[in-house]
Amino acid sequence: MANPVLVEVTRGSRVESRHRGAVAVVDADGSIVFALGRIERPVFPRSAVKPIQALPLVESGAADAFGFGARELALAQASHGGEPGHVSGVAAMLAAIGLDEPALECGAHAPAHVPSAEALVRAGQEPRAIHNNCSGKHAGFLAVARRLGVPHEGYVEAGHPVQRAVREALQDVTEAHHSAEMCGTDGCSIPTWAVPLQALAHGFARFGTGTGLSAERASAARSLYAAATSEPFFVAGTGRACTEIMATLAGRALVKGGAEGVFCAAVPGRGLGIAVKCEDGASRASEAMIAAVLARLFPEDEAVLGARATAPVLTRRGARAGEVRAIGAAFAGLNPRG
Amino acid sequence: MANPVLVEVTRGSRVESRHRGAVAVVDADGSIVFALGRIERPVFPRSAVKPIQALPLVESGAADAFGFGARELALAQASHGGEPGHVSGVAAMLAAIGLDEPALECGAHAPAHVPSAEALVRAGQEPRAIHNNCSGKHAGFLAVARRLGVPHEGYVEAGHPVQRAVREALQDVTEAHHSAEMCGTDGCSIPTWAVPLQALAHGFARFGTGTGLSAERASAARSLYAAATSEPFFVAGTGRACTEIMATLAGRALVKGGAEGVFCAAVPGRGLGIAVKCEDGASRASEAMIAAVLARLFPEDEAVLGARATAPVLTRRGARAGEVRAIGAAFAGLNPRG
Numbered sequence: 001m002a003n004p005v006l007v008e009v010t011r012g013s014r015v016e017s018r019h020r021g022a023v024a025v026v027d028a029d030g031s032i033v034f035a036l037g038r039i040e041r042p043v044f045p046r047s048a049v050k051p052i053q054a055l056p057l058v059e060s061g062a063a064d065a066f067g068f069g070a071r072e073l074a075l076a077q078a079s080h081g082g083e084p085g086h087v088s089g090v091a092a093m094l095a096a097i098g099l100d101e102p103a104l105e106c107g108a109h110a111p112a113h114v115p116s117a118e119a120l121v122r123a124g125q126e127p128r129a130i131h132n133n134c135s136g137k138h139a140g141f142l143a144v145a146r147r148l149g150v151p152h153e154g155y156v157e158a159g160h161p162v163q164r165a166v167r168e169a170l171q172d173v174t175e176a177h178h179s180a181e182m183c184g185t186d187g188c189s190i191p192t193w194a195v196p197l198q199a200l201a202h203g204f205a206r207f208g209t210g211t212g213l214s215a216e217r218a219s220a221a222r223s224l225y226a227a228a229t230s231e232p233f234f235v236a237g238t239g240r241a242c243t244e245i246m247a248t249l250a251g252r253a254l255v256k257g258g259a260e261g262v263f264c265a266a267v268p269g270r271g272l273g274i275a276v277k278c279e280d281g282a283s284r285a286s287e288a289m290i291a292a293v294l295a296r297l298f299p300e301d302e303a304v305l306g307a308r309a310t311a312p313v314l315t316r317r318g319a320r321a322g323e324v325r326a327i328g329a330a331f332a333g334l335n336p337r338g
Numbered sequence: 339m340a341n342p343v344l345v346e347v348t349r350g351s352r353v354e355s356r357h358r359g360a361v362a363v364v365d366a367d368g369s370i371v372f373a374l375g376r377i378e379r380p381v382f383p384r385s386a387v388k389p390i391q392a393l394p395l396v397e398s399g400a401a402d403a404f405g406f407g408a409r410e411l412a413l414a415q416a417s418h419g420g421e422p423g424h425v426s427g428v429a430a431m432l433a434a435i436g437l438d439e440p441a442l443e444c445g446a447h448a449p450a451h452v453p454s455a456e457a458l459v460r461a462g463q464e465p466r467a468i469h470n471n472c473s474g475k476h477a478g479f480l481a482v483a484r485r486l487g488v489p490h491e492g493y494v495e496a497g498h499p500v501q502r503a504v505r506e507a508l509q510d511v512t513e514a515h516h517s518a519e520m521c522g523t524d525g526c527s528i529p530t531w532a533v534p535l536q537a538l539a540h541g542f543a544r545f546g547t548g549t550g551l552s553a554e555r556a557s558a559a560r561s562l563y564a565a566a567t568s569e570p571f572f573v574a575g576t577g578r579a580c581t582e583i584m585a586t587l588a589g590r591a592l593v594k595g596g597a598e599g600v601f602c603a604a605v606p607g608r609g610l611g612i613a614v615k616c617e618d619g620a621s622r623a624s625e626a627m628i629a630a631v632l633a634r635l636f637p638e639d640e641a642v643l644g645a646r647a648t649a650p651v652l653t654r655r656g657a658r659a660g661e662v663r664a665i666g667a668a669f670a671g672l673n674p675r676g
Binding site: 002009011012013014016017018019020042043044105106107108109118121122124132181182183184185186187188189192194260261278279280281282285315316317318319321322 | 358443444445446447459470618620654659660
């Protein structure tokens with residue numbers, strides 16, 4: 001069975017491109033509330049599970065020991081745009097830990113935020129690891145290594161105590177076995193494990209509600225949820241989907257995207273977790289998909305969510321040539337009171 | 339019937355994302371030599387038909403009147419990277435026509451070639467229309483307007499004599515009706531008409547061989563083919579698929595990509611035209627698809643073509659995490675002597 005077409009890209013009155021995908025909305029007990037496509041298929045969650053990957057930072061006591069507040073906990077879950085606020089925030093985390101930028105093992109890339117990338121060019125600087133969208137997560141990993149009293153070198157390797165703790169948290173929250181054959185290497189050099197989309201959604205329901213987690217883990221999840229939703233700029237950045245949606249929902253959902261068309265959300269007030277995967281890996285489609293799901297759950301915020309579920313395609317002169325649109329009928333079966 | 343999966347993106351030992359698509363290989367008489375997926379479905383060819391869109395430039399006598407040689411005819415078919423050689427080449431075209439940059443109606447965007455984009459930032463300049471990947475095509479349109487003795491203002495509009503001439507050439511070469519309901523607006527503000535993938539492939543077979551075209555049109559197509567294949571840098575740029583593949587095939591194929599996952603090729607020595615469309619619009623997939631088709635036709639150039647049909651996915655530290663790979667078995671039915 002092929003995944004259904006969930007997002008269309010139009011030009012004029014015609015469909016130009018089509019994105020297929022799968023959607024899982026699951027409650028904290030694991031019951032499927034809504035599903036489209038192949039939700040049993042394992043997907044690499046990539047950066048979408050950064051909130052779960054940050055659990056050891058809180059649980060180990062590292063966050064408290066280094067004085068990390070909401071901004072730092074938001075950065076530890078971030079795929080940030082490399083804006084000045086993000087970079088200075090991560091620099092402050094490193095300073096608190098007592099380490100320098102070269103300790104980051106994520107590799108370098110130019111800021112995704114174009115004005116920040118241009119400012120770097122104008123300053124005659126090459127992008128560094130601190131500009132990597134994952135640098136806050138890696139600063140969190142370094143904090144865990146220090147707290148555990150282990151050498152931080154090699155903290156990105158699967159066998160390092162930091163990644164072992166991350167893997168344990170991912171397995172516990174998603175209840176999916178993170179075996180070697182499910183493992184790949186993420187863009188920032190840490191392991192990423194493929195998890196059935198349904199288990200990913202279930203994990204976010206458990207993360208958001210604490211259901212089935214130890215008291216300590218549930219408390220850490222609450223802290224991370226509160227940090228991401230109260231400081232959404234530090235999770236992504238100016239104009240970005242995660243940031244704008246979390247700012248709009250104002251504490252009602254934690255929303256986090258990942259590379260290759262993954263988006264997840266925790267909606268504790270409804271007891272739900274959401275996971276979507278665009279089959280072909282396109283971010284424009286996974287953004288439309290998560291917005292379409294959230295627009296069903298929060299019809300009162302249709303203005304912002306609908307604009308993300310149906311986004312314009314523009315010419316180079318700014319005229320509207322078409323749109324990227326989630327197919328409304330596909331999502332209509334999701335009950336707003338679900 | 340869904341289009342088949344033709345390209346897989348792997349991470350570790352697993353498939354992370356999947357691209358579906360269609361492939362048409364057609365001879366100059368219109369016979370299908372090889373087909374995958376929905377080749378009857380109309381697709382917007384976007385920039386892939388720039389070679390055909392340039393026919394009026396030659397046929398009107400404009401190219402000769404303004405002294406355009408192979409480089410200028412290559413630029414008139416180009417989706418260039420905005421490298422210094424591209425920009426100075428288009429500036430020289432405008433100077434020959436007697437017009438200035440503001441006559442270009444394509445809109446502005448930063449050069450796709452990153453070092454050139456960075457150089458612009460360092461120089462404190464905003465991207466201008468001449469940096470638009472389509473600026474050479476638009477300079478060609480302006481030359482046609484001058485040659486026809488009509489006002490050049492509004493040359494991007496469907497009703498302008500330049501676009502009427504372009505539409506006539508597209509209809510004649512592809513033998514597909516370019517009706518109003520097939521029309522959308524391209525990123526550079528000119529009309530683009532959706533054409534069945536099979537007709538697009540047939541059009542490239544006719545363009546490459548001259549079969550079924552008027553003697554004048556066949557001659558113009560030969561000039562454009564010779565220009566693109568002898569000056570491939572000016573069709574795309576450093577490291578780009580079109581440029582590298584044409585340089586490798588050294589006159590045996592004209593290869594041109596378009597936005598939203600389209601790639602076309604004319605292979606006159608075999609009497610063939612090729613058109614591929616990735617259903618979801620991904621360039622990484624259409625590049626792998628066209629390379630896989632050409633690798634079947636030109637096994638002697640497997641080294642270059644195979645590297646485009648299976649490209650590495652790297653971490654930010656440059657380690658191999660997976661690959662973007664055309665599924666070899668899907669293309670195995672294409673006879674190398676086809």
